[in-house]
Amino acid sequence: MTAIDASYAGAAAAGNFRTCRYTGLKVEASAQSLIKANAVAAVVFLAIGGVMGLLVALTRWPAVHLLPSDWFYLVLTGHGANVLLFWIIFFEIAVLYFASAILLGSRLATPRIAWAGFWLMIVGALMTNVAVFQGDSSVMFTSYPPMQAAPHFYLGLIIFAVGALVGVGVFFGTLVIAHGERTYEGSIPLVTFGALTAAIIAVFTLASGAIILIPTFLWSVGLISEMDPLLYKVIWWGMGHSSQQINVAAHVSVWYAIGALTIGAKPLSEKVSRSAFLLYILFLQLASAHHLLADPGMSASWKIVNTSYLMYLAVLGSMIHGLTVPGALEAAQRRNGYTKGAFEWLRKAPWGNPAFAGMFLSLVMFGFIGGISGVVLGTEQLNLLMHNTIYVPGHFHGTVVTGTTLAFMAMTYYVLPLIFQRDIIWPKLARIQPYLFGLGAAGISLFMMGAGTLGVPRRHWDMSFTDAILQFELPSGGFLMMGLNGLSAVIASAGGILYILITVGTVLWGKRLDKGEAPLTFPLHKRAATVAEYGSHATVKLPGTIILVTIFFVSFVLYYFVNWKYLSELWLMR
Amino acid sequence: MAITPPENRLWWNEPIERVEIGWIVVAFLWGLFMFFFMIAWHFIGGQNLSTETYRITPAAYEQKVADFAEKYQVGDEMGVPIVRPPVGEDVYLLGRLWEWWPILELKKDQSYRFHLSSVDWQHGFSLQPVNINISVHPGYEQIITFTPTEAGEYGIACNEFCGIGHHLMTGRIRVVE
């Protein structure tokens, strides 16, 4: 890999700023340390939650069946909290600070308050982990009443959410400061706009969380006598599903950012990409209904309107990004000279750059695995086929692991040199890391979806029902799938461990890039340094992208109708 | 670039790429189709969950199911009553830590008003091998009209985590010709 060095800008422009000699971005000291702190915390919780995930998968691998049942349920609860909440939200706070302070060349608003938010998040995350490990809070990620956890389980989540909300507030404050101090010209960059989307969604998501978790906490200490399980579910999912849309907005922003940094990709048109983000804000809050399709009491019309986010308009947002992101990549690659045939731009893409490879795998797998399965799972009637089977974790591992987590891992390969100012150690291993993790995660998602289609229940310690009074057997295909799921988890864990080793090793021992003229192993796009061209891409033909989205669309339609066919074979019901 | 402000300050006035417009139209129409297909299935399809639901106290529901089981019991298996309700009669099933109770014997191609509730925590009714999955709540009695279309032995698993004995929570429905 070649080293690309912009002319070293030397000392920082003024005050606490330094100028990044690779990107020309102005980096303020407090923003930099807060990004570092949040990123490090994120990786630590990923490590904890990842180990738990491996233990879960090894227990659900029928031939291994590692943990006893009580440990299995404990570890599964911890896995959900640590990876889905703590890893992702810590990283998202880092992304928000990056997209505001760094990309706008501004100082961070109220660094002291930002630190307070950070410590609140740490305290909350630790408190919840303590509750989980004490053993009487194995209530799963959804923690549905009347099942009850220890009070500090809920309190930890509340404190964590308050801390995250503080971080979101600092992000908004930074936007205001950057605007007021005119640190940039015109509109905010697309990536910042995507981050803004994520932040706005985060506000009402965290508000939903407060509305439901505070009474639940009061109930757990005995101040409220009863929790309505159905009402709880509706409001809980107002937080639970919307929070996943924060992830989507954040990782889509990361896709655009990596495309820009690696090959100089520009949005095809700013208007379309920004409108797609806007659709998330307008329509995703309806999403709580996705989890209530098999529940009593809600009318069919309520379910149809809500699960479709009113006629699939938030899905439309994702489908638009599904074209504009690869389209921007193709356009940039064609401009970079890869113009032969429909796919030279793709073949000659920088596949050896882990940031690019991780981003592209995330894009493809989020669309094909997470996206399509999500729409099918969230269809009013089709939900009957897989509600609460292991298809559900299959789907959300497709969104949150192959999508968000992989995208964030990819972004780390830029955060390390640009923010930590360290060169990646073990570049050869770093090259294979996203493939290893992505392949494993895709296997996890697909095999769980397959097993769920065959009826394997989720969150279940013993799919052979050995000790149950009334025994019956699930299809042998389900056992095979769960075995393959276990194998995939081992592969993904290898990629995960590699990621942890590379990031921790780089932070501790990576060659320092802030001293002298040390070359950077991972190439940034040359234009990233000069910021020569802005804005939307000039018109180009994008045959490769058209073929890709056509394949995507055909898969979507076929899979959708295959499931209706399955549904039509069930018992009749009304 | 995506990480820098748009060069054209009036970016919202720029024309949209043709390929983008085409894809937006396709995706939008597909969304509309999927939206209306869910509505259509209520008319053309035979699998739609009923929304008939009543509030009930867990104790009252438990009593109803016990009365039902006593009235139509025809045997037992492992201590669980086997209940054969007459065709057209209301059928009751309850979930509790950790069993689906009682065992039901239904006739193929006959429709039954099927009552479902929990008397303690949330459970998941998962009928195998047909793979019909329904959430079950304490305090809510939901009624679904089921018509089994195939004779045989069906197992019921719980697929909503309900504590340490979750994986032991099974039940049985028998469908006879």
Ligand SMILES: [Cu+2]
């Ligand atoms: Cu249960």
